[in-house]
Amino acid sequence: MLSAKAQKNITMGGHPDRNAQFENITQLKQDYLDAGNPVISMDTKKKELLGTFYRNGSLYTQAAIQTNDHDFPSSATGSVIPHGFYDLKRNTGYITLGTSHDTSEFACDSLFQWWVNEGIIHYPKAKSLLILCDGGGSNSSRHYIFKEDLQKTANALGLEIRIAHYPPYTSKYNPIEHRFFPHVTRACEGVVFDSVETVKTLISRTSTSKGLTTIVHILDKIYETGRKYAADFKEIMPIVFDTHLPKWNYRAIPQE
Numbered sequence: 723m724l725s726a727k728a729q730k731n732i733t734m735g736g737h738p739d740r741n742a743q744f745e746n747i748t749q750l751k752q753d754y755l756d757a758g759n760p761v762i763s764m765d766t767k768k769k770e771l772l773g774t775f776y777r778n779g780s781l782y783t784q785a786a787i788q789t790n791d792h793d794f795p796s797s798a799t800g801s802v803i804p805h806g807f808y809d810l811k812r813n814t815g816y817i818t819l820g821t822s823h824d825t826s827e828f829a830c831d832s833l834f835q836w837w838v839n840e841g842i843i844h845y846p847k848a849k850s851l852l853i854l855c856d857g858g859g860s861n862s863s864r865h866y867i868f869k870e871d872l873q874k875t876a877n878a879l880g881l882e883i884r885i886a887h888y889p890p891y892t893s894k895y896n897p898i899e900h901r902f903f904p905h906v907t908r909a910c911e912g913v914v915f916d917s918v919e920t921v922k923t924l925i926s927r928t929s930t931s932k933g934l935t936t937i938v939h940i941l942d943k944i945y946e947t948g949r950k951y952a953a954d955f956k957e958i959m960p961i962v963f964d965t966h967l968p969k970w971n972y973r974a975i976p977q978e
Contacts, residue, residue: 737889737890737891739889739967739970740889740892742966742967743886743887743888743889743967743970743971744889744892744895746886746966746967746971747854747886747888750852750884750886750971751810751852751854754850754852754884755810755811757849758845758847758848759845759848759849759850759851759852760809760811760841760844760845760848760851760852761809761810761811761852761854762807762808762809762810762836762841762851762852762853762854763807763808763810763853763854763855763896763897763898763899763901763902764805764806764807764808764829764833764853764854764855764861764898765805765806765855765856765859765893765896765898765899765903766803766804766805766806766824766829766859766860767803767804767805767806767903767906769801769802769803769824770801770802770803770804770915770921771800771801771915772799772800772801772802772915772916772917772918772921773799773800773915773916799916799917800821800918801821802819802820802821802915802918802921803819803820803821803822803823803824803828804817804818804819804820804906804921804925805817805818805819805820805824805828805829805832805860806818806898806902806903806906807832807833807836807898808897808898808901808902809840809844810897812844813901813932813933813934813935814840814934814935814936814937815898815902815905815906815928815934815935815936815937816836816839816840816936816937816938816939817906817925817936817937817938817939818831818832818835818836818938818939818940818941819918819921819922819925819938819939819940819941820832820941820943820945821918821940821941821942821943822943822944822945823945823946823947824859824860825860825945825946825947825949826860826861826862826865826867826868826870826871826872826949827871827945827946827949828860828941828943828945829860829861829868829871830868830871830872830874830875831941831943832941833853833875833883834875834878834879835939835941837851837879837881838879839937839939840937848881849882850881850882850883850884850973851881851882851883851884852884852886853883853884853885853886854886854888854896854897855885855886855887855888855896856887856888856893856896857887857888857889857890857970861885861887863887863969863970866951866955866956866959867949867950867951869951869955869959869961869972869974870951870952870955870959872885872961872974873959873960873961873974873977875974876974876975876976876977877976877977879976880976881976882973882974882975882976883973883974884971884972884973885971885972885973885974886970886971887969887970887971888970889970901934902928902934902936905928905929905930905934906925906928906936908928909924909925909927909928909929910924910925918940918942919940922938922940925938926938960974960975960977961973961974962974962975
């Protein structure tokens with residue numbers, strides 16, 4: 723008998739266009755990298771409560787770490803939502819720590835912060851930005867509110883933003899999931915998240931022997947849940963959908 727850890731490898735669903743989209747993403751990545759344009763992978767980590775709550779992992783300490791015996795949200799002093807970007811070419815991570823809600827506006831504000839603090843510095847001649855992301859959550863492929871907020875971001879940055887969603891049930895293939903987030907988790911193991919500043923300090927230490935580095939930014943803004951897109955957005959929407967698999971591939975082109 724063997725002692726083995728369970729692995730999440732059994733696919734729970736499929737889609738007839740799965741392989742076609744993977745081939746499309748592979749080609750898009752290569753085209754963007756060849757042209758010197760940035761390719762980033764985007765996703766949000768699990769929301770964490772702030773306070774004296776138990777967290778998995780062990781530390782070298784001189785005394786035992788004492789935490790609450792129950793994780794009641796009512797006992798929290800706040801919460802933190804890590805929204806991440808992983809730059810495929812530069813092997814760098816960027817985390818925006820939100821303290822409100824994981825909404826499409828938060829995702830797009832995080833993107834704006836990444837570009838002005840990192841993207842434009844390292845890609846000053848970029849003509850377009852490719853974002854690889856899942857199809858659900860705050861950047862859902864089905865929700866027009868994300869597309870509306872994305873268009874506003876493209877307008878504000880004056881940069882074309884291309885989105886390529888991974889098909890359903892394939893989020894584990896999104897590069898950020900295996901090249902960045904596991905290292906973020908490791909950097910935070912066992913430490914009590916007593917404040918958002920503590921979380922920032924911990925995640926900032928995320929690195930690897932292969933050169934991964936991490937920058938962290940706190941975005942202390944209140945985000946409204948349940949927002950609706952403008953009544954006429956679908957009719958006048960400037961989003962440009964690809965002819966090939968348009969539900970997962972589209973561009974926000976800046977409008978004057």
